[in-house]
Amino acid sequence: MTKVFIVAAEASGDLLAAEIIDEIRKNAPDTVIRGIGKEDMAARGVRSEIDVSELSVIGLIEGLKVYKKVVALADQAADEILSFAPDILVLVDSWGFTLRVAQRIKARAPYTKIVKVVGPQVWATRAGRAKTLAGVVDHLVCIHAMEVPYYEPFGLPVTVMGNPALSRGYEGFRKRGREALQIAPDADVLLVLPGSRPSEIKNVAPELVEAAREVKKRRPETEIVIHPAASVRREFEASFPNVGTWSKVSPGSIDRFDVMASADYALACSGTVTSELAMQSIPFLVGYKTGWVTWALARGFLFKPKHVTLLNVAADDTEIAPEFVQTTFDAKLMADIAEQMLDDPKARAAQVEAQNKALSRMGEGDKNSAEIAADAILSLA
The missing domain is CATH 3.40.50.2000 (Glycogen Phosphorylase B;)
Known part of the structure; x- marks a missing residue:
């Protein structure tokens, strides 16, 4: 024994x-x-x-x-x-x-x-x-x-x-996700994945949420879906009590891969969730911010790749998914890219193709x- x-x-x-x-x-x-x-x-x-x-x-x-x-x-x-x-x-x-x-x-x-x-x-x-x-x-x-x-x-x-995320992942159902979220089949959907740590709800989520709100102002017909990780759902809801007035916060009971599959584009906090989005063939951008001293030390002395997203690192350290990190982590800049991508199905398809190639190197x-x-x-x- x-x-x-x-x-x-x-x-x-x-x-x-x-x-x-x-x-x-x-x-x-x-x-x-x-x-x-x-x-x-x-x-x-x-x-x-x-x-x-x-x-x-x-x-x-x-x-x-x-x-x-x-x-x-x-x-x-x-x-x-x-x-x-x-x-x-x-x-x-x-x-x-x-x-x-x-x-x-x-x-x-x-x-x-x-x-x-x-x-x-x-x-x-x-x-x-x-x-x-x-x-x-x-x-x-x-x-x-x-x-x-x-x-x-x-x-x-x-x-x-x-990669454990690739092992445990499975294909979500776009139709089922939209039905659960009460979203029309032909609507444009922008998904926000605000992080899985309390520090990310504090430092990253506000800018991602604001970027989504900016897209909503520019494209009122766009459905905004926010899916907090189960580990920080309470923190998110306490920090953003009024976000439901202009977006849909996914219910905790919904299958997260169905939520991902229901989207046309996503704003994601850096982390495992980026690989999971790629598995669902959803194009996305990445946002991240940490403490300034930590960032200065990491960029100056510690972190060797140019990019923080594993998909980008796997693609010979090139930018498949746009990154907005620390100095470029800005709601308007992210909203600009999200709006462009929602307006351009060919650009979204090209990013998905590049994501799939990177995923094949991570299996x-x-x-x-x-x-x-x-x-x-x-x-x-």
């Missing part, structure tokens, strides 16, 4: 962890699983008294603000892990937090096998993290094949699982990402 402990601090990691739990139970039903996570893991019966909700931040300065909390939670997590005495510890995403957890377990229980699922973006920032990670974990399950060479000099075994094999990750984890048993 193998004992596995899984840690996931953010919504995206929690979902992937839950999917991995499903695959482990399918392939090794006698495995005992405990963990620290959020709603998706809890739905699988894996619950913890440790609240990791405060760790859903992004950016250097934002992270420094919760540094003491990160350290305290890492200490609590280590204590809970050691009390369970797992054979394998699985750490999903959340680089800063999970690194500290790994360091504590490696120091206190060096015999525990540690697997990191989703590595730091060494291809984009701070390649030296590869050496750091190799020093505290026994196996890495990463997303992209281009990450593997960074770890080879340090002897860390690596399994490539592909994975016959198994889905969670299954590949589960196989890698169980191989250490």
Whole structure:
């Protein structure tokens, strides 16, 4: 009987962890699983008294603000892990937090096998993290094949699982989405995806929403649909109480891929959702803003590609989806592009074709990402 402990601090990691739990139970039903996570893991019966909700931040300065909390939670997590005495510890995403957890377990229980699922973006920032990670974990399950060479000099075994968003995605139904949203089949629909973190609802959502409102002023017949991520829906509704007077805020019960498929164009916060939009053959632009000190450090010293959107990076770092980031993150500029694209079906089709080519470079094999990750984890048993 193998004992596995899984840690996931953010919504995206929690979902992937839950999917991995499903695959482990399918392939090794006698495995005992405990963990620290959020709603998706809890739905699988894996619950913890440790609240990791405060760790859903992004950016250097934002992270420094919760540094003491990160350290305290890492200490609590280590204590809970050691009390369970797992054979394998699985750490999903959340680089800063999970690194500290790994360091504590490696120091206190060096015999525990540690697997990191989703590595730091060494291809984009701070390649030296590869050496750091190799020093505290026994196996890495990463997303992209281009990450593997960074770890080879340090002897860390690596399994490539592909993009989880592509694995779990499926084709949404445009007709069903529009019916659920009560939108006519022939209407032009502009979709707003305002982010999945509280910091994004604060820093990114206002400009995206304002861009959509500007489009509505210019094209009154356009239907505006706003789809907040489930993890921040309450924060969004509290921050934008009157947005429903000129747009439709999608109900929480609606299938998000149906919502995406119902759109003609989208304004998206940078993140996994951009790949999901591309899977639905929906053209989009990307907006993003973080703290200015974080941005200056990232652009000046850390982030190597010119673009922040994975699709654009995969397309040899060219701009398939227009990016409006930090200094160019402006509602009017984004509204201009959205209006042009809504008026030009050929331009939308051209972007979709380019997105499809980039997606083909981001795919994975016959198994889905969670299954590949589960196989890698169980191989250490």
